Amino acid sequence: MRETALERTKLGFLALAAQLGCTVPNPAYRPVVARPDAEQAGADTAVPTFAPDAAEDLAVIADLAAPVDLASTIAPDASAPTGLVAHWRLDEPGGATVLDTAGTNPGMLANGAARVPVGFPSARFPNPGAISFDGEDDYVVLGIRGLPAMQAVMSVSAWFRATSVTTTGRRNLVVFDNRGAEESWQLGLDRGYPAVWNWGSAPAPLIGASRMDLQWHNLIYVFDGTLQRLYLDGTEVARFDQAPPSAAATAAYLGTYDPTGDQGERWSGVIDDVRVYDRALTPDEVAWLAAGND
Numbered sequence: 652m653r654e655t656a657l658e659r660t661k662l663g664f665l666a667l668a669a670q671l672g673c674t675v676p677n678p679a680y681r682p683v684v685a686r687p688d689a690e691q692a693g694a695d696t697a698v699p700t701f702a703p704d705a706a707e708d709l710a711v712i713a714d715l716a717a718p719v720d721l722a723s724t725i726a727p728d729a730s731a732p733t734g735l736v737a738h739w740r741l742d743e744p745g746g747a748t749v750l751d752t753a754g755t756n757p758g759m760l761a762n763g764a765a766r767v768p769v770g771f772p773s774a775r776f777p778n779p780g781a782i783s784f785d786g787e788d789d790y791v792v793l794g795i796r797g798l799p800a801m802q803a804v805m806s807v808s809a810w811f812r813a814t815s816v817t818t819t820g821r822r823n824l825v826v827f828d829n830r831g832a833e834e835s836w837q838l839g840l841d842r843g844y845p846a847v848w849n850w851g852s853a854p855a856p857l858i859g860a861s862r863m864d865l866q867w868h869n870l871i872y873v874f875d876g877t878l879q880r881l882y883l884d885g886t887e888v889a890r891f892d893q894a895p896p897s898a899a900a901t902a903a904y905l906g907t908y909d910p911t912g913d914q915g916e917r918w919s920g921v922i923d924d925v926r927v928y929d930r931a932l933t934p935d936e937v938a939w940l941a942a943g944n945d
């Protein structure tokens with residue numbers, strides 16, 4: 652009965668308000684916002700009560716669109732492999748010398764090997780440079796003091812981008828050479844496939860199954876004393892269960908195995924961030940380096 656009386660009072664109040672020309676808000680009304688048909692229906696049903704929330708949403712979207720500094724999201728040197736004995740970052744702004752920031756083996760640009768002002772793009776560290784090779788006669792000669800012998804336990808990492816990939820012949824990225832002993836350790840492309848080979852070895856003892864494209868990639872060679880392994884972009888693509896040659900390097904190069912006589916096997920493209928370790932990197936360390944860490 653109380654409800655009926657209340658309803659009567661309410662209806663009477665509404666009728667009076669209508670006679671007086673008043674607009675009475677319905678306390679049960681909850682505007683449905685952001686409905687396209689509400690906007691078409693009329694301004695009074697399209698009250699933009701959602702505006703403050705929308706502004707916050709836009710701010711969040713703007714944050715997501717901002718550049719992400721990957722380096723700051725990773726603990727510095729969280730898993731940096733030990734045993735680095737040479738590191739040619741190839742970042743110098745000019746001059747013919749390339750520095751070894753880990754050891755004592757600077758190198759020298761030759762025959763027009765040229766600096767490019769940007770290194771491999773997935774680096775999670777400042778990487779302002781790399782070296783471009785013309786595929787004709789360009790090379791870099793590296794110091795060899797303290798480098799591991801070819802048969803020693805070691806790991807070698809290099810980043811590269813080819814400007815052309817041939818289906819014949821070989822292209823040298825990183826080479827340890829001993830001409831007197833007629834021995835070599837050579838990392839590069841064999842008929843377009845990532846590979847490691849030695850003086851006179853055919854076929855290459857380590858060779859991947861897929862031809863390379865013209866993008867940036869990372870190759871890491873690991874010899875643990877028993878197995879030789881080759882990793883492409885952090886994934887093992889070849890292994891060989893025999894030891895490499897036993898000679899020590901009497902020369903080391905980027906882009907060639909013989910500055911005087913190997914035209915046709917010069918690197919054509921860009922090389923960056925070459926590292927030598929005097930120990931066998933673990934698969935986790937390989938993946939860490941291939942992810943662009945320093």
Ligand SMILES: [Ca+2]
Pocket residue numbers: 740741742770771778779780781923924
């Ligand atoms: Ca670099």
Ligand SMILES: [Ca+2]
Pocket residue numbers: 762763764785787788789
């Ligand atoms: Ca040249």
